[in-house]
Amino acid sequence: MKAVQILGSQNDHRIILSDTLPRPTPTGQQVLIKIHAAGITADEVIWPELYASSNRVPGHDISGTVDALGPKYSGPLSVGQRVYAMIDADAPQGGQSEYAIAMPNEIAIKPSSISHAEAAALPIPALTAWEAIFKRANLDKGSKILVTGASGAVGVMLVQMAKKLLNAEVIGLASSSNHAMLAELGADQVLDYNDPDWHNKVQGVDAVFDTVGGETLTKTWNTVNGTGIIVTVGDPAPAWAFDRGQPEELQNHPEVRWLHFIVSPDGDTLSKVASLIDDGTLKPIPVVAFEVEEAVEAWKFAAQRGRKGKAVIKFVAEK
Ligand SMILES: NC(=O)c1ccc[n+]([C@@H]2O[C@H](COP(=O)([O-])OP(=O)(O)OC[C@H]3O[C@@H](n4cnc5c(N)ncnc54)[C@H](OP(=O)(O)O)[C@@H]3O)[C@@H](O)[C@H]2O)c1
Missing domain, CATH: 3.90.180.10 (Medium-chain alcohol dehydrogenases, catalytic domain)
Incomplete structure (x- = not known):
């Protein structure tokens, strides 16, 4: 074959x-x-x-x-x-x-x-977004959420699920050519990662969902509130992933929760996603x-x- x-x-x-x-x-x-x-x-x-x-x-x-x-x-x-x-x-x-x-x-x-x-x-984008939002972050409805790589496959699922299923205030980080698409999917605010100062234009988010990693992930520590959570899936994984230590940024943000995970197969969640696609909730x-x-x-x-x-x-x- x-x-x-x-x-x-x-x-x-x-x-x-x-x-x-x-x-x-x-x-x-x-x-x-x-x-x-x-x-x-x-x-x-x-x-x-x-x-x-x-x-x-x-x-x-x-x-x-x-x-x-x-x-x-x-x-x-x-x-x-x-x-x-x-x-x-x-x-x-x-x-x-x-x-x-x-x-x-x-x-x-x-x-x-x-x-x-x-x-x-x-499957991987939808399962990753679902796991980040509903199994890892444990957020209240109406939470304020930053999604990096928001125009990517995982990002567009994160933006839509956060908006449509959690009624969150969603801020998307992506290049400007994707801002109109993100607004259509439900992003309340869009930022351009080509602006080196983007991380000073958003404050007090309850959760960061990072799909980019590296310098972008580092900058998100500036945006999260004192007891918020940073969830990253970007490749390559941060140095502290897989129980290899702690983020340096904890020194200045001691109560922020942080985690990296690898998505797992889950047919039950894919059934829910299929219904949400077929009823028009998710594009x-x-x-x-x-x-x-x-x-x-x-x-x-x-x-x-x-x-x-x-x-x-x-x-x-x-x-
Ligand atoms: N851990 C896991 O279980 C897991 C699961 C799924 C995916 N992943 C990883 O997650 C990452 C994203 O996956 P994906 O499928 O969504 O990728 P993708 O479709 O290629 O999207 C990546 C997005 O990142 C944005 N981007 C690129 N450079 C950036 C920068 N410097 N700052 C901010 N944003 C930037 C791009 O935005 P523009 O197009 O607007 O430039 C692009 O839309 C990949 O590394 C993938 O391997 C991990």
Whole structure:
């Protein structure tokens, strides 16, 4: 079957489209999915799990149809259903292939109002935003929230969920060309990260949701209120992530809570997200879809700064 593979090492990798891998067979409770589209998270090339996998097929965000069920599968899915999923980062094979295995708890019925390409862009961004807001930050309705990388895939989900589901006052940090789009999605205020002084233009936020990291993350300490929280998912992770210490900024902000997390698959949350997409509460992430033969180009596009839209690879042509 056709599949994207990442060869080489984290520091010296090469992305290819191969046609040599066999179609996987579902065992136990596994579900075999015929992939219609798979999303690209370009930073996956720096994730060590990819290099530990046997066949180096990347991709965790997928949309497709159930093709076969493992002999011990006993859940509600049936062959032919349209589904989407986040496949675990530790799975033996990723989703950028014509067929991929997913576990039952990773899968939800796909939103019916959007294409497979749009659905394939959603799982990691939507699950990351949901986990940050509802499982990590524990915020009151009407909280004041700063989202960095607000125009990115995770950012547009954060902005919309914070506004629509938490009635938050939302401040989005993004380049100015994305400000109108963010206002449409519900941002109350937009700031441009090209303004070196942006962090002095917002004060007293209850929560920072950072998807950028580095200097941007450092500057957010200036914006958060004394007992607020900073949640970051940006890659590379800060030096203090993974229990490796504490942020230096705590010296001046001793009661601010801070955390970094890695998103996990969660089919139940994807079901809720599908309903919110289908009832119009959440808008899908803008996508740029590539044919499977253009997979290498798709990865190049995904790695570009300032691109508009999340890259997805279509394994089945869609009208
Ligand atoms: N830990 C986890 O579990 C987890 C989960 C999902 C994603 N991530 C990571 O989170 C990050 C964001 O993911 P994504 O899919 O949303 O990426 P994305 O779609 O590429 O968006 C990144 C956004 O960051 C903005 N940006 C770039 N440089 C910036 C700067 N110097 N200051 C402020 N904003 C800047 C860009 O804004 P403009 O377009 O306006 O320039 C862009 O929209 C990635 O590093 C990804 O690997 C981690």
